[in-house]
Amino acid sequence: MGWRLSKFNVVSMVFGFSFLYLPIVLLVVYSFNASRLVTVWSGFSTVWYRELWNNRGLLDAAWVTLRVGLLSASIATVLGTMAAIALARYRRFTGRTLMTGMVYAPLVMPEVITGLSLLLFFVAIDLDRGFWTVTLAHISFTMCFVTVVVQSRLVSFDRSLEDAAMDLGATPTVTFFQITLPLIWPAVAAGWMLAFTLSLDDLVIASFTTGPGATTLPMKIYSQVRLGVTPEINAVCTILIAIVSVGVIVATLINKRRLVRQARNERLAAEG
């Protein structure tokens, strides 16, 4: 088409992208700084990555975060998917409106309140705070996000597919695992990713519900920054950014491939 960017477009793009990404670029650049001072550039070095490898505290925190994330995201996905199915499928049951409201409430609940109430709850039932309390807390606040994602997929799901499976002799359980789940799988996976990401970067709720020996990475970073930013933190953050970027790129490529395949299939169908 040969359309070109006007000056205005160029300027606004530069401003927009700088606003979004300049801080991140700075963070990444300074993770390769040879100097201990974060604000003074004194040459390229990977020393802080090596230092990071020897920093037990940060590595332990990263390991805790990963374990909490994997476990809580997986459990939240199972529970969230079940809630989504109940809400999408059973249009009339007592307490449906209440349940909808309750499932979605954590989406808008301030994290401080969620964290505090969970803390009070754990204290009340006399549960030792640590890895399990953080995991439980993350399950309870990420579940609703999974429900939202999966439910929106179920709304557009063709119910006659399930009817057809049952008509052909599949019990409701077989129907769910062989027909429904394979078809809503992308939404379930997206829900899991969302839950995992939310768990990964949660600071507030984890701070409320954690105990000795279960410091998560965001908590560790936050507490270290209060003592002064070290380039090690920059290195950790750069690694996190790299992981997230790879994840996004892979997801985009998979989606792109699916679109290409779909176009090819449509051509095949038209040819007969």
Place this chain on the structure above:
Amino acid sequence: MKSLGSIRRDFAPWIDPASTPFLRFEGVTKRFGDFEAVDDLSLSIFESEFFALLGASGCGKSTLLRMLAGFEMPTSGRIVLDGEDMAGIPPYRRPVNMMFQSYALFPHMSVEKNVAFGLKQERMAKGEMADRVEQVLKLVKLEDYAKRKPEQLSGGQRQRVALARSLAKRPKVLLLDEPLGALDKKLREETQFELADLQYQLHTTFIMVTHDQEEAMTLADRIAVMDKGRILQVATPAEIYEAPNSRFVADFVGNVNVFEGTVRSATGDRVTIETSGGFDIVAERDVPVETGQKVSYVLRPEKLKIAAEPISGPNVMEGEVWDIAYFGPVTSFHIRLDTGEIVKVAMVNATRQSPLQLTWHDRAFVTFDEDAGLVLTQ
């Protein structure tokens, strides 16, 4: 009444008092809240019959089908299939299979996996299953497409996969929900004949739901015309068309002219009706009527004859050519009678050059035989 038989010669179990129905609906009612979808409906269907439920959307025909498949439970009444009461039997244990309007093919499975799905549920042996899949795919002429995914097929091919899948388990009854609804006109006509052939070969009982009267007429041995959860008439296509039992059925199936009137005299096998338009109709007396009774006289457009010159005799109406539509095989005239009513006349174009030279606003004369139409009391 002259007999209007079935198309298939020697197949009319419904008139044989000795034959037992294969499937019976006994006083079946289905309510959704306040809405009565099916209202105290009773119906008998015979083995290897091709039966059509015909009606506008919302008449309860799909609900009836879904109750038979087991997706809905009747509020009251019984459904008995081959001597077995279907109450409480879930859809996955019923000996019926359904072809869905949207086809409902599993998009993540190939054609052969789709067809084999039902067989897998009954744990059929591998070798036998492969044979059966091949056999039904051959039946619908899709044996070369076994490895394709549904999205790699055209609409017509998808329809045939859906058919093959629902036939694979050899159900006692095959249910078809608007089987040809999603196809374009040309393909629909071809597929109609294929479907009829298939049913003839397999001797399976087919029950079809449709809103398309032409589809029902072409395919079915008998048709049930439904409205507001009730069956108005169950009869062969020819009976439904030539001897509808009510104005609704006459109007729903095909084109019709309806004249409202009062019986002036009813003697022997003749009845004279004075229409509200003021002219008299002399007709055969099929149903018992009394003098002074309000009746409708229904007349199919092709049973009327049209002429440009005055005709003598009874049952002649005069008017002006109001509209002409040329369809190819037939030409349809709308004649505005001098009494103000519009009469539809269909003339078969038996020759290439029509001998009748009528155009808009010409005078026209319309006549019909005494047995051309039907006197209806409801």
